[in-house]
Amino acid sequence: MTATAAWSRVGRRFAGLLSGLPASAEQRAQAGAVGRLVAHGLRRALAAPGDGSDRGRAILLGGYAKGTAPRFSAAVDVLLVLPAHLRPDFSAGPTALGRRRRRVIAPVAAVLGERHGGVRIDADGWLVVRPARGSTSAIPLVRLRPVFACAEGGFLTPAPDGRQGPWRHLDPAAELANLEAADKATAGKATHLILMLKAWRRAQAVPIQPLALELLAAEFVRAWIYQTQSALFYDWMVRDFFFWAAAQAGRPLPLPGTGETLASGRAWRDAAEAAHVTAALASDLERDNREAEAAACWRHLFGAGLFAHKGAPSAAPSLPRRNTQGMTDCFGYASQ
Template identity: 30%
Template sequence: MDSVAEQFAVFLAQLHPSPEELAAARETAATAGAALRAHFRPDVSSTGPDFLVVGSIGKRTATRPLPPVDLIYLLPRRYPTPASALAEVALAVAGEDSGDAVCLAGGRVRILPALEHGNAYLIPVAGRWRASNPAAEVAALRLIDGLGGGLATRLLMLLRAWRDANAVALASFELENLVREFVTQEAPVPGDFVAALTEFFVWSRRFTPCRLELPGGRARLEIDAAWHGAAEAAYWRCVLAQRASAAGDHAAATEEWRRLLGSAFPAPAAPWNSRRLLG
């Protein structure tokens, strides 16, 4: 494994939350679910399937620092508008209504009130009910991840790091669906994250703006082009980093990767003979 590949492997390991962190997040979600059940279903003593952890934590693609836990709560009756459902949920748990969700536990949980919709749900999005099929989303991501040798999930983690480090206006769900389309269409080489990132920043600007059919086939996702400037800058960061590596300037290459992915991107390991001398 070359130096850059080792750096990416270490960085991805750093991004991956520990089992303890994920367990704590799910416990926080369970506490919120119990509070919702006590309000909406006070006669139900057992833990029925009235809530579901979704988002990156539910799909096991979350990165450090952990985002809020997205929790779908299945309401026991219909509500005419998302606003009316959000208002009652906020009242039930003394949470803050953000317009699309109710935030709880200092922002660590986002409650998405939901209505049954066949084998899917209706959740609030931009003031309207939108169909969401979490099971189909997970299945689609797992399928493309399996076909691509695990590349999709890891590329998604790297792109979230890029988004966070550079304040890019792309939601995690938008990135997830773009990655799924990219791996499907372009079939990048598994494990070659440098090439995958570089190719993604070119492909994504050609592919968007777009209107994607979401897994489950009940809704579409519109992705605009407002972030194209950030993607173009990211592409040139990749090019500069690769040129520096080819010239043997690993410090300059690392600096470019840090500008792209954040300051936590690791320095290259010392060569074996250097480690031996230092030891």
């Protein structure tokens, strides 16, 4: 048996991992349905007086919109595009910023609280909602962020307290375009790497935002020397990513389409360095045909039970279906 034939199990191993990582079609459908259900409860409350047409929109975003939601994803993220009449005037000066930010969030939180209960506001300004009692959805949480349409594209959301300036600029369409461009240039490696990194984040309780992982992965695969190779090289991709990523800790990450940055933080650097050591060892064990020991390393890194041991596909699966209508008005119950 040639070395290449022996090493083909590496491709099968990662193909097996990736075949079971993405959220299922049923989970994706439930995510859209739960997001619409919660958003629909705001329909009448958001209408401008005497104008039933100005009811705002709701936009699915995050992993469920981009096809990077893993099967263990516990929340769905939704932007609530509020009607223009609710937009605050921040020109009164910095002393009024906090009070006027709360004026945006408080009425939305009140309506959601009446309908669902258990609504809370996290440190980043997300409204965290649990579906109504009796729901059979596998998605236990919905996170909503109030935003307003921006004339330059994307959306504006009141910046969290402590942040300079009244607004934060978001552009989900530009984020999706950035990911799709990385996938197109690398035969889908950006999405494959993001799914594996989310498994690592969960298995090792790594303190890094999923969006930061996405931005890092998309940047890395564009520069990786083996970007057009098959899943046979995925052990090296994981190894090389963690080596590179550890050096990126603390670097502000550009947010596509906005001119703003996302703080990547430094708390995850040690975990990335440890992951590199594990992945490098596993890659060496794969090279030496020590399959059982390599498999133990990968299971430690990504979590036991995620790898398919029998009947695994021989090639990495095609990319999950993305929400191509991510800008759709959820109040109209369009397909997500």
